[in-house]
Amino acid sequence: MKTNKQNNEKADQLKLHTTSNDNEKLTTNQGLKINNNQDSLKAGERGPSLLEDFILREKITHFDHERIPERVVHARGSGAHGIFKLHKNLAEYTKAGFLTQVDKETPVFVRFSTVAGSKGSTDLARDVRGFAIKFYTEEGNYDLVGNNMPVFFIQDAMKFPDLVHAVKPEPDNEIPQAASAHDTFWDFISLMPESMHMIMWLMSDRAIPRSLRMMEGFGVHSYKFINEEGKAHFVKFHFKPKLGVHSVAWNEAQAISGVDSDFHKRDLWEAIENGDYPEWDFGVQLIPEEDEHQFDFDLLDPTKLVPEDEVPVEIVGTLTLTRNPDNFFAETEQVAFHPGHIVPGIDFSNDPLLQGRLFSYTDTQLSRLGSPNFHEIPINRSVNTVHNNQRDGHMRQQIVKGKSSYDPNSTGGGCPFQAMMSEGGFTSHQERVSGAKIRERSKSFVDHYSQAKLFYNSQSNPEKQHLQNALVFELSKVTIPEVRERVVGQLAFINNSLASKVAEKLGVQVKKLKWPNQSLPADSNKAELQSEEKEPKTKASDTLSMQNTVKNTIKSRKIGFIIANGCDAKAINQLKKTIEQNGAKVELIAPSLAKVKADDGSELTPKHSLTSTASVCFDALFIGSGKQAVKELMVPENRHLVLHFINEAYKHCKAIYFGTDTEDLYHNSNVATKKHDDPAIITWEDATPGDKFISAIEKHRVWDLETERNT
Numbered sequence: 230m231k232t233n234k235q236n237n238e239k240a241d242q243l244k245l246h247t248t249s250n251d252n253e254k255l256t257t258n259q260g261l262k263i264n265n266n267q268d269s270l271k272a273g274e275r276g277p278s279l280l281e282d283f284i285l286r287e288k289i290t291h292f293d294h295e296r297i298p299e300r301v302v303h304a305r306g307s308g309a310h311g312i313f314k315l316h317k318n319l320a321e322y323t324k325a326g327f328l329t330q331v332d333k334e335t336p337v338f339v340r341f342s343t344v345a346g347s348k349g350s351t352d353l354a355r356d357v358r359g360f361a362i363k364f365y366t367e368e369g370n371y372d373l374v375g376n377n378m379p380v381f382f383i384q385d386a387m388k389f390p391d392l393v394h395a396v397k398p399e400p401d402n403e404i405p406q407a408a409s410a411h412d413t414f415w416d417f418i419s420l421m422p423e424s425m426h427m428i429m430w431l432m433s434d435r436a437i438p439r440s441l442r443m444m445e446g447f448g449v450h451s452y453k454f455i456n457e458e459g460k461a462h463f464v465k466f467h468f469k470p471k472l473g474v475h476s477v478a479w480n481e482a483q484a485i486s487g488v489d490s491d492f493h494k495r496d497l498w499e500a501i502e503n504g505d506y507p508e509w510d511f512g513v514q515l516i517p518e519e520d521e522h523q524f525d526f527d528l529l530d531p532t533k534l535v536p537e538d539e540v541p542v543e544i545v546g547t548l549t550l551t552r553n554p555d556n557f558f559a560e561t562e563q564v565a566f567h568p569g570h571i572v573p574g575i576d577f578s579n580d581p582l583l584q585g586r587l588f589s590y591t592d593t594q595l596s597r598l599g600s601p602n603f604h605e606i607p608i609n610r611s612v613n614t615v616h617n618n619q620r621d622g623h624m625r626q627q628i629v630k631g632k633s634s635y636d637p638n639s640t641g642g643g644c645p646f647q648a649m650m651s652e653g654g655f656t657s658h659q660e661r662v663s664g665a666k667i668r669e670r671s672k673s674f675v676d677h678y679s680q681a682k683l684f685y686n687s688q689s690n691p692e693k694q695h696l697q698n699a700l701v702f703e704l705s706k707v708t709i710p711e712v713r714e715r716v717v718g719q720l721a722f723i724n725n726s727l728a729s730k731v732a733e734k735l736g737v738q739v740k741k742l743k744w745p746n747q748s749l750p751a752d753s754n755k756a757e758l759q760s761e762e763k764e765p766k767t768k769a770s771d772t773l774s775m776q777n778t779v780k781n782t783i784k785s786r787k788i789g790f791i792i793a794n795g796c797d798a799k800a801i802n803q804l805k806k807t808i809e810q811n812g813a814k815v816e817l818i819a820p821s822l823a824k825v826k827a828d829d830g831s832e833l834t835p836k837h838s839l840t841s842t843a844s845v846c847f848d849a850l851f852i853g854s855g856k857q858a859v860k861e862l863m864v865p866e867n868r869h870l871v872l873h874f875i876n877e878a879y880k881h882c883k884a885i886y887f888g889t890d891t892e893d894l895y896h897n898s899n900v901a902t903k904k905h906d907d908p909a910i911i912t913w914e915d916a917t918p919g920d921k922f923i924s925a926i927e928k929h930r931v932w933d934l935e936t937e938r939n940t
């Protein structure tokens with residue numbers, strides 16, 4: 230295990246608040262040493278407990294108040310500390326200090342999350358993932374609170390509580406947990422055509438990532454960069470994982486939820502503990518303010534992305550996660566993000582969803598963390614000191630000296646002073662704004678299908694198939710036939726073949742309903758504002774398909790080796806070494822947890838037994854070599870377990886390597902039914918099996934052969 234030390238201003242600040250109980254005596258919260266932590270104070274050995282027992286009362290009172298409300302959305306999360314390093318000076322576009330000093334390292338805390346489920350729900354729910362970053366810059370905290378999908382369900386903050394109520398468990402029976410496959414979600418979606426682009430993303434495999442380390446991050450909204458001269462550019466933020474963007478299969482996700490519902494949390498934790506620091510390229514799409522109207526969509530509309538073919542993503546930095554939190558609650562649970570935490574050089578756009586978020590996040594922290602002093606919780610503190618006249622409130626930590634708590638003052642010599650712009654004082658971008666006070670949606674937002682088409686058209690065939698299967702799965706759980714029909718009616722505006730295939734599985738007709746946009750005012754001209762079927766300017770984009778992602782590394786992948794007594798030590802150790810040299814991890818699986826005696830007398834220690842884990846926890850499998858070992862794996866007690874491992878991994882399109890003497894296992898497994906050449910099945914007959922195995926793992930899965938592997 231590598232030590233993951235981090236020395237920077239934030240780590241140093243956190244150290245001041247970090248304690249260890251090593252070699253210490255137990256005390257009360259008042260520092261009194263405790264002599265007996267086993268028994269309460271009683272009147273006589275068998276007598277009643279005494280109210281006087283302040284030690285018992287303190288312990289139980291604190292325990293009673295241990296829980297705080299979980300986040301209303303994004304309740305389940307995993308966090309990590311890291312570093313953001315800038316590679317390109319962006320001074321031409323922004324005056325933000327952390328984006329203008331090349332090689333500058335800014336400490337960050339990142340929290341990934343699912344959206345709909347409760348804090349204790351499974352990691353593998355079909356859901357959007359939150360991707361929130363707190364940059365502890367020298368100019369104050371900058372929070373980029375994004376997701377792993379570049380668009381959102383709704384265009385206006387007014388609809389957010391409706392969306393969340395619809396996707397959360399239904400209010401009468403609190404069913405289902407962490408799932409969108411139910412009536413209320415799809416009822417809402419079927420009546421909100423603006424959600425269709427996001428629905429394409431949500432039904433794609435992006436919603437079931439292989440790892441939090443293997444997903445993209447997006448700022449979603451258009452933000453603004455402001456340079457020293459006050460010139461503005463629209464900017465879209467991107468994080469591209471160095472390991473590529475990879476997912477699991479849907480029935481695999483369901484199985485993982487049973488075997489290890491902390492799969493993503495554990496994966497992130499272990500990778501960082503092992504020194505496999507997750508890394509992302511940080512990129513920006515920059516659009517001069519004057520080019521705002523050059524697109525066939527509105528830049529302020531959060532249901533639209535800017536195709537990379539129209540505005541390329543320029544990579545300007547790296548985000549690396551290097552340290553696990555010391556304490557989940559103190560750090561990951563108490564971290565408070567807010568898209569309104571910005572620094573000079575960054576500003577908001579008029580995206581009406583973003584504008585609503587600017588209100589919500591402080592408000593939610595007040596109810597969740599219980600005090601306006603939440604900024605004083607160590608994980609939330611900026612690295613520069615806070616000076617203002619805000620005072621008091623629950624749990625105040627800062628002890629501000631002096632008489633003065635108002636401005637202007639002479640009692641404090643006028644301090645703290647307002648900062649001039651040249652001293653880093655924040656000023657909002659001077660955008661000219663005029664308009665009548667109206668409660669309306671801009672007509673430029675009324676195009677709900679073109680980018681849904683762009684996304685669908687950009688998918689590979691297996692991705693299209695998965696998306697279709699997801700829609701069928703989700704809508705089959707909907708009990709109201711009209712809702713299913715309405716969704717299918719919406720799909721028909723995106724792709725006829727998709728709509729009719731889904732319709733067939735649901736037993737409904739495709740009725741291409743012109744559905745009025747529910748979010749329009751009752752007296753608006755609905756016909757005029759009805760979203761038409763429109764072709765996007767960019768018809769398809771390679772960047773939207775995971776098929777085109779990074780596939781040249783096996784770094785940090787988990788490979789299961791199924792072994793037994795008498796296994797071929799030389800072959801196993803050699804393959805293990807090669808795999809580890811390429812950066813992947815090998816875990817040994819044996820019929821039991823007892824040490825395995827190899828053919829050369831050496832002993833191997835299995836991490837798992839055949840019953841304590843499952844193929845879904847691994848990226849690829851090696852089935853151990855050696856006659857004696859295979860004989861043990863073939864005894865009735867083990868045989869069905871090993872075959873289940875193989876068949877399941879085969880079904881999920883993973884690489885499987887059959888070592889020498891495993892013919893019997895091979896022929897009894899579903900692999901024997903393969904008809905075509907399958908690059909991810911490696912056997913004792915292959916000339917360079919190790920290389921072939923590694924190259925198959927690099928490709929992640931043979932999704933193209935999914936139908937064949939499942940028939």
Ligand code: HDE
Nearest residue numbers: 300303340359360361375376386389449585586589590593
């Ligand atoms: Fe959030 N969102 N959101 N959201 N959101 C919250 O704030 C909200 C939206 C996102 O790891 C809450 O501290 C409104 C878009 C992430 O702690 C809450 C609207 C995007 C996280 C809230 C949105 C996000 C949150 C709940 C529409 C992607 C987790 C707890 C107007 C760009 C941050 C909290 C973490 C959390 C409100 C829409 C991302 C209630 C009102 C769009 C990653 O304030």
